[in-house]
Amino acid sequence: MTARLGLLGLLLAVSLALAPFAGGLPAGDAGDFVLVQLRLPRVLVGALVGCTLALAGASFQTIFRNPLATPSTAGTTAGAALGALSAFAFGVGQEHPWGLVGFAFLGAALASALTGAAAARGRLRDDDVLLVGIAVTLAVSALTTGLQAAADEGALAAAARWSLGRLPQVGFEGVLLLAPLVALSAAVQLAHARPLTALLLGEERASSQGVAVSRVRVLVLGGAALGVAAAVAWCGPIAFVGLLVPNAVRLGFGGAPRLLLPASALAGASFLVGCDLLARLALPGRELPVGVITAALGAPALVALIVRRRR
Amino acid sequence: MSTPARPSALAAHARALSARLGGQQVLCGVSLELRAGELCALVGCNGSGKSTLLGALTGRVPLQGGEVTLGGSPLAALGARARAARVAWLPQHPPSVEGLTAVEVVETGRFRFAEGKEALRREALRALERVGVAPLAQRRFEQLSGGERQRVLVASLLAQQAPLLLVDEAANHLDPAQQLELYALFGELVREGLAILSVTHDPSLLHFSDAPTRVCGLQAGRLQFDLPLTDPALGQHLGLLYGVRVESLVRAGGRPLWALERLP
Numbered sequence: 001m002t003a004r005l006g007l008l009g010l011l012l013a014v015s016l017a018l019a020p021f022a023g024g025l026p027a028g029d030a031g032d033f034v035l036v037q038l039r040l041p042r043v044l045v046g047a048l049v050g051c052t053l054a055l056a057g058a059s060f061q062t063i064f065r066n067p068l069a070t071p072s073t074a075g076t077t078a079g080a081a082l083g084a085l086s087a088f089a090f091g092v093g094q095e096h097p098w099g100l101v102g103f104a105f106l107g108a109a110l111a112s113a114l115t116g117a118a119a120a121r122g123r124l125r126d127d128d129v130l131l132v133g134i135a136v137t138l139a140v141s142a143l144t145t146g147l148q149a150a151a152d153e154g155a156l157a158a159a160a161r162w163s164l165g166r167l168p169q170v171g172f173e174g175v176l177l178l179a180p181l182v183a184l185s186a187a188v189q190l191a192h193a194r195p196l197t198a199l200l201l202g203e204e205r206a207s208s209q210g211v212a213v214s215r216v217r218v219l220v221l222g223g224a225a226l227g228v229a230a231a232v233a234w235c236g237p238i239a240f241v242g243l244l245v246p247n248a249v250r251l252g253f254g255g256a257p258r259l260l261l262p263a264s265a266l267a268g269a270s271f272l273v274g275c276d277l278l279a280r281l282a283l284p285g286r287e288l289p290v291g292v293i294t295a296a297l298g299a300p301a302l303v304a305l306i307v308r309r310r311r
Numbered sequence: 312m313s314t315p316a317r318p319s320a321l322a323a324h325a326r327a328l329s330a331r332l333g334g335q336q337v338l339c340g341v342s343l344e345l346r347a348g349e350l351c352a353l354v355g356c357n358g359s360g361k362s363t364l365l366g367a368l369t370g371r372v373p374l375q376g377g378e379v380t381l382g383g384s385p386l387a388a389l390g391a392r393a394r395a396a397r398v399a400w401l402p403q404h405p406p407s408v409e410g411l412t413a414v415e416v417v418e419t420g421r422f423r424f425a426e427g428k429e430a431l432r433r434e435a436l437r438a439l440e441r442v443g444v445a446p447l448a449q450r451r452f453e454q455l456s457g458g459e460r461q462r463v464l465v466a467s468l469l470a471q472q473a474p475l476l477l478v479d480e481a482a483n484h485l486d487p488a489q490q491l492e493l494y495a496l497f498g499e500l501v502r503e504g505l506a507i508l509s510v511t512h513d514p515s516l517l518h519f520s521d522a523p524t525r526v527c528g529l530q531a532g533r534l535q536f537d538l539p540l541t542d543p544a545l546g547q548h549l550g551l552l553y554g555v556r557v558e559s560l561v562r563a564g565g566r567p568l569w570a571l572e573r574l575p
Contacts, residue, residue, distance in 0.1 A: 065408070198419040201406040208369050209471060210395030210423035254451075255410020 001259055004252065008266040012047065015273045019043045023281050038168070041175050046167050046276040046290070047269040048178040049235050050245075052185055052227035054268020057242025058249070058261050059189045059224045062196045063217060064119060064129045067250070067305065070242035071228045074129075075111035075136030080225075080232035082144045083107025087233075088155045089147055097177050097234070104233035108225040111136050116221050120203075120214065167235055167276050167290050174234050181230035186265060188223030192216055196257040238272070238291045240298020245271050247305055320347040321383070322475040322506035323398065328367050328377035330532075337363045339532045340377070345475060345506045350497055350522050352540075353510045355529035356553060361510045362403055364529065365477045368508070369400050382474065395423040399473035403480050403510070405460050413455065413463045414439065414448040420470035438470040439463070442496065457484035465493065469500075476500070478509040482516060494519040514540075514549060515568050528552045 020039035025031040057070040064074070071077045087103035118132040148156060195216045198206035207213045231238070245268040246260065253259045272290065275297070279288040323345040330338040337360045345351055353361050366372035368379055370386050379386040381397040389397070399420070408416070417435040426434070439445045444462045447455060452463065461484045468476060478497075482490040490513075497507050498520030511517070517524050517540055524540040528548055536548045543559075546569055550557035556572040 067409075194422060197411070197415065198422050200408050200411065201416065201419055202402070204371050205400070205402055205406065206419070206422075207371065207391060208395060208398070208400040209420055210392040212391045250410055254412065254415075255408070256412075256415045260410075 001253065005259065005263055005266070008263055008270070012266050012270045012273075015270045016043060016047060019046075019273050019277050022277055037170055041169055041172050042167050042276065043273055044172075045169065045174045045178060045234065046273045048175070048182045049167070049231040049238065050241055050272025050275075051265045051269040052178075052182045052231050053238060053241040054245035054249075054271065055186055055189055055261060055265040056224035056228050057268075058246035058257070058264035059196070059220050060242070061246055062200060062255075062257050062260070063116075063220055065200060065202075066127065066130060067247055068130055068243070069133065070246075071108075071112075071224065072237070072239060072242060073137065074115045074133035075140055076108045076115075076225050076228050077232060077237050078137040078140040078144070079111025080104040080108035080229040081237050082111075082140050082147070083229065084233045084236075085144055085147055085151075085159050088159045089151045091155070097173065101177065101181065101230050101233045105226055105229035107140070108229040108232070109222060111140055112221045112225045116217055120217065167279075168287060178230050178234060182227055185223045185227030185230070188226075189220055190261055190265075192220050193257040193261055196220065196261075200255065200257070236289075236291065239295045240301070241268055241272055241294055243305075244294075244298045244301045247301075320474075321345070322347050322381070323368055323508075324380045325364075325368060326378050326380075328364070328379065329375040330363055330367055330372050331375055332363060332372070337532050338367060341367075341529070341532070341534050342377075343527065343534065343537070345508055347474060347504050347506050348501055348523065349506055350501045350517065350520050350524040351506070351508045352514060352517050352524060352526045353508060353529060354512065354514060354526060354549065354552065359529045360532040361529055362479055363532075365400065365479055365508070365510065368477055369398055370394060392423045395471060395473065397473055398475045398477060399468050399471040400477045401464060401468045401479060401481055403483070405457075405464060405484070407453070409451075409453050411452050412448065413444070413450050413452055413459075413466075416452050416463055417467045417470050420467035423471065435466075435470055438466040441469055442466040443492065458486060458489055461485055462489070462493075465496075474504070475506045476508070478507060480510050480512070482511065482513065490516055491519045495521070498522040514545075518567075 020035055020043050025034055060069045060071060060074055061067050083103040083106050084100055087100045092099035114136050115133045119129045195211045198209050198211045199216065203213050246264040249263045249267050250260060253263045275293040276290045279290040279293045282288050321344060325341060325343040328338050328341045341364060353364065355361050363372055367374055414435050417438050418431055421431050421434055436445060436448060439448055442462045442465050444459060444466065447459055447463060452460060455463065461481065465481060482493055485493060494516050497509065501507055501520065501522040514526060525537060526540055526545060527537045528535040530552055535552060538545050538548065546557045546559040549569060554574065556574055558570045559567045560570055
């Protein structure tokens with residue numbers, strides 16, 4: 001198993017090394033600029049975002065004991081989007097990336113807390129958590145739409161560019177912003193692999209085994225929300241990574257968080273770098289938002305997963 | 312209750328427990344002592360409060376009144392790990408979990424220990440061996456039969472190494488031979504000095520533990536009787552509790568079996 005984890009790491013290293021060169025480079029100084037200022041940051045941000053989204057997905061699926069629970073279905077992504085949009089509406093979004101992340105984290109944490117609290121207090125069946133998450137997502141999205149209607153033209157334009165989920169950027173601002181947040185978020189989640197395994201077998205059982213259930217829940221959901229918020233704030237909501245990657249990883253690594261979490265993080269990074277490559281090369285001369293690619297791959301995968309689960 | 316000549320350590324002491332769940336009074340003033348080296352069977356009809364009492368003893372069920380002490384410390388004052396060091400619990404319903412191997416399930420029982428990966432795996436395998444399912448270690452939990460799963464869960468209970476085990480209908484899903492084996496194992500553990508409280512519907516199984524055994528009858532949240540397994544009046548009490556006629560058939564070796572009949 002550790003060897004397979006190593007293979008995923010190798011895959012990521014290869015994607016990071018090759019992706020910036022794919023599609024060729026203009027000759028001379030322009031080539032250097034494209035490589036260093038455009039492609040490299042784009043690939044690195046793609047890896048960071050893919051890593052954090054897939055890891056958050058694995059954590060959510062474990063904590064809610066449901067393979068369809070992800071930041072997107074639990075309301076976290078919608079919350080982050082609302083927070084980020086509020087930042088645009090208040091005019092902090094464009095100028096202050098840390099403010100943008102802060103707003104997004106506030107939204108993500110609030111929405112996760114709603115879903116998490118509902119899951120914790122009612123003796124909900126595991127499927128009910130999804131319904132709560134979807135309700136939270138819909139309610140938050142309604143707020144987002146309302147906010148868009150009220151926002152002024154400039155904020156709207158900034159938000160619209162962002163709302164599709166895209167990775168193109170110039171320079172390393174995004175890398176420097178995301179790297180520490182993603183690392184912190186990942187560290188918090190990975191450190192809880194053992195209590196998460198116990199939680200898989202049921203909350204009351206885990207509690208009787210010595211797991212401080214509420215604290216684990218708050219820390220892991222909070223850590224995941226931080227990563228998701230940073231990713232959503234910088235790139236916009238990118239769908240299906242958190243759903244698709246952990247479920248695919250589970251087929252090869254099993255469901256034990258000790259392996260599932262790091263494997264999802266590595267695979268997610270490679271996956272999004274690959275998807276972004278497709279987005280960049282699919283229409284020569286035009287840019288496809290990477291969210292289009294992940295959704296195009298993720299939606300059929302989701303259907304296949306539901307069918308497989310119900311059989 | 313008479314004091315035994317050589318009092319063994321009190322694993323748990325419940326004093327006048329009262330609890331409400333969903334507007335219903337489910338425990339009314341239940342007092343119970345669980346001692347090291349003793350098997351205590353908890354019997355009663357469905358809904359009589361057996362699982363709730365187990366919940367109260369692990370702190371999962373909020374109490375309206377009364378107090379639980381575990382190994383001398385008030386339960387309410389214990390943190391999760393300290394509690395897990397004093398009492399382990401096998402829930403009535405096995406979890407539905409996908410993607411974990413049997414040994415990974417057992418390892419969750421070791422959460423309270425700070426130990427390395429190798430020690431963790433070694434202890435988990437030892438627990439599986441104790442329950443006689445070591446060959447299942449690497450199998451996926453969800454692919455095991457009901458009986459195999461139950462035994463893996465018992466292994467996880469043992470892996471926690473608590474001095475008090477609360478077991479909720481552990482013989483469910485087991486075939487008759489495995490049920491006898493399970494109670495024989497409980498007997499071994501009790502003779503090693505553990506205290507076990509076992510919810511069961513089948514008191515005839517208790518003899519197979521071959522250990523000092525009490526039977527406590529719970530009805531509508533009240534403790535109706537608390538008798539040694541060898542008490543000749545136990546059959547009658549069981550009959551009253553379940554609303555059936557109970558006849559004791561004493562076999563060679565002194566182990567009674569109970570035959571049930573409907574009341575006329």
